[in-house]
Amino acid sequence: xxxxxxxxxxxxxxxxxxxxxxxxxxxxxxxxxxxxxxxxxxxxxxxxxxxxxxxxxxxxxxxxxxxxxxxxxxxxxxxxxxxxxxxxxxxxxxxxxxxxxxxxxxxxxxxxxxxxxxxxxxxxxxxxxxxxxxxxxxxxxxxxxxxxxxxxxxxxxxxxxxxxxxxxxxxxxxxxxxxxxxxxxxxxxxxxxxxxxxxxxxxxxxxxxxxxxxxxxxxxxxxxxxxxxxxxxxxxxxxxxxxxxxxxxxxxxxxxxxxxxxxxxxxxxxxxxxxxxxxxxxxxxxxxxxxxxxxxxxxxxxxxxxxxxxxxxxxxxxxxxxxxxxxxxxxxxxxxxxxxxxxxxxxxxxxxxxxxxxxxxxxxxxxxxxxxxxxxxxxxxxxxxxxxxxxxxxxxxx
Amino acid sequence: xxxxxxxxxxxxxxxxxxxxxxxxxxxxxxxxxxxxxxxxxxxxxxxxxxxxxxxxxxxxxxxxxxxxxxxxxxxxxxxxxxxxxxxxxxxxxxxxxxxxxxxxxxxxxxxxxxxxxxxxxxxxxxxxxxxxxxxxxxxxxxxxxxxxxxxxxxxxxxxxxxxxxxxxxxxxxxxxxxxxxxxxxxxxxxxxxxxxxxxxxxxxxxxxxxxxxxxxxxxxxxxxxxxxxxxxxxxxxxxxxxxxxxxxxxxxxxxxxxxxxxxxxx
Numbered sequence: 001x002x003x004x005x006x007x008x009x010x011x012x013x014x015x016x017x018x019x020x021x022x023x024x025x026x027x028x029x030x031x032x033x034x035x036x037x038x039x040x041x042x043x044x045x046x047x048x049x050x051x052x053x054x055x056x057x058x059x060x061x062x063x064x065x066x067x068x069x070x071x072x073x074x075x076x077x078x079x080x081x082x083x084x085x086x087x088x089x090x091x092x093x094x095x096x097x098x099x100x101x102x103x104x105x106x107x108x109x110x111x112x113x114x115x116x117x118x119x120x121x122x123x124x125x126x127x128x129x130x131x132x133x134x135x136x137x138x139x140x141x142x143x144x145x146x147x148x149x150x151x152x153x154x155x156x157x158x159x160x161x162x163x164x165x166x167x168x169x170x171x172x173x174x175x176x177x178x179x180x181x182x183x184x185x186x187x188x189x190x191x192x193x194x195x196x197x198x199x200x201x202x203x204x205x206x207x208x209x210x211x212x213x214x215x216x217x218x219x220x221x222x223x224x225x226x227x228x229x230x231x232x233x234x235x236x237x238x239x240x241x242x243x244x245x246x247x248x249x250x251x252x253x254x255x256x257x258x259x260x261x262x263x264x265x266x267x268x269x270x271x272x273x274x275x276x277x278x279x280x281x282x283x284x285x286x287x288x289x290x291x292x293x294x295x296x297x298x299x300x301x302x303x304x305x306x307x308x309x310x311x312x313x314x315x316x317x318x319x320x321x322x323x324x325x326x327x328x329x330x331x332x333x334x335x336x337x338x339x340x341x342x343x344x345x346x347x348x349x350x351x352x353x354x355x356x357x358x359x360x361x362x363x364x365x366x367x368x369x370x371x372x373x374x375x376x377x378x379x380x381x382x383x384x385x386x387x388x389x390x391x392x393x394x395x396x397x398x
Numbered sequence: 399x400x401x402x403x404x405x406x407x408x409x410x411x412x413x414x415x416x417x418x419x420x421x422x423x424x425x426x427x428x429x430x431x432x433x434x435x436x437x438x439x440x441x442x443x444x445x446x447x448x449x450x451x452x453x454x455x456x457x458x459x460x461x462x463x464x465x466x467x468x469x470x471x472x473x474x475x476x477x478x479x480x481x482x483x484x485x486x487x488x489x490x491x492x493x494x495x496x497x498x499x500x501x502x503x504x505x506x507x508x509x510x511x512x513x514x515x516x517x518x519x520x521x522x523x524x525x526x527x528x529x530x531x532x533x534x535x536x537x538x539x540x541x542x543x544x545x546x547x548x549x550x551x552x553x554x555x556x557x558x559x560x561x562x563x564x565x566x567x568x569x570x571x572x573x574x575x576x577x578x579x580x581x582x583x584x585x586x587x588x589x590x591x592x593x594x595x596x597x598x599x600x601x602x603x604x605x606x607x608x609x610x611x612x613x614x615x616x617x618x619x620x621x622x623x624x625x626x627x628x629x630x631x632x633x634x635x636x637x638x639x640x641x642x643x644x645x646x647x648x649x650x651x652x653x654x655x656x657x658x659x660x661x662x663x664x
Contacts, residue, residue, distance in 0.1 A: 018500055018527045020457045022552040022577060024559065164463055170454065177456045182578040276501040277454060289476055290505030292453040
């Protein structure tokens, strides 16, 4: 299948721009500038230089020999986005958008953040490019990711703790949008995932596609299976998009939380329904009345009731399979990768690792799986420690 | 003719501007909604705007956000809301507008939701996150039910876009007074005055222009009425009164506040 640029900002039924009118001129300006600049050679060259010299691209594709042996089947390769500057794939997007904002003459950058990775990556890009950064973060997330709050502050960003609603990522987005409505003339909203109104999902896909493009070059042949975790879905779409037209099996992993049969998960593609939130039509966690439900995941970065519209489209078109992994399985995968490979994965990325291990043993030894390791897990060690304290059985595993 | 259109015709003859009073249903509680509606009607408001809560109200400031959350905590549901509207409709012929967010309608199906709203007695709809680009199915459903669709424009809306939006609007056109959310900035900016004048010039006699967001005092109402607004919308100020008034005095208090504001539109 071929997707390309979404017509009228829609991937099939999904996407669009459901926005307050005050934002319409800003979105229009953004779309115009971005559509022009995305094919501009000088811009691409400048961004590439930043990606190489500042962010550390290309990232290695690592053959995880011990993990493969442990799983007993297909070869598992890890796309090491965790080795990027800042510790996650987020910098691919923030450098791209911050550079765009600068070209548009915007000096004030706002962003939302869940786990804090996008906030940190925004603060870094802004410090590097001489822009002012303000980050919205749900109060719950500021508590569970304290270290990232301080990192952002050290980098010169102002962090606003959001106390409305569920006090997590969705509310941080609400508050960032309200800020944008209020300061629309001076401010650039640097969205961190492939969500929101058009052209954001396209733009974030473009900036993250460097992941999938490198995978294609680094693998001698197209992998049998490609796996990435999906919250808003930016590392996933960046991994998947360049491989959509190949024969690779593609799997996105959502946060199953305490299980899909409970209400405590963040898996709109696996268990949600169609709706409109944050400027886009997409699959959502919502009740029958259309109220958005509070979600749960052990990883703050996946704790979001919506998902990028292109993923909704890929699900309906059956090009990508979406599965969920529970918190318990995530911890197992986190411990396993840390122990056998000496790599501490972000809890978000551990979702993808868990599923890879699950299916590798059912595959042939000659087959291959590429997992995008979207971030490193240093930010999560306190959460894991807490979890292990509460769950004695897992303590034994260490 | 729709109730809203009729109301504007009637006001034109009387050389008055419309006062639109907003409340959030089910907040602080169900009884407060009914008492406030009575007070608003007695106070002489011309149109009532009923807010139906949504979990993620991105166009609203802290006061209405808090009211939304409170209303949802009080278990405000669509069925209950329509029952309440029917009750209000039995008591008064005042035009009733529903303000909520797109997902509430989308989830039930535009056609089905609008049909039920019309049957209950709702005359018009305001969806602050429904952009003109995405409005085709919504507009078709509203048209088939003779439901007025009140779109929003902003001080930064360009002329060609403004005309497109005005053409899709019925009842009135809602100009957002400020760059911002509801009930936050209360100063009247020069840019708002300029935008209101140019919006009026652009749409001419085609449709009345209402103005709202951050309007809370008699002085504000008077000012907007004097520079050509056909309707003035007051929301967060009502909610503040409802939060701070014991239920036994609520009807009276809202009535006297409404009366004061309404006097400025004559």
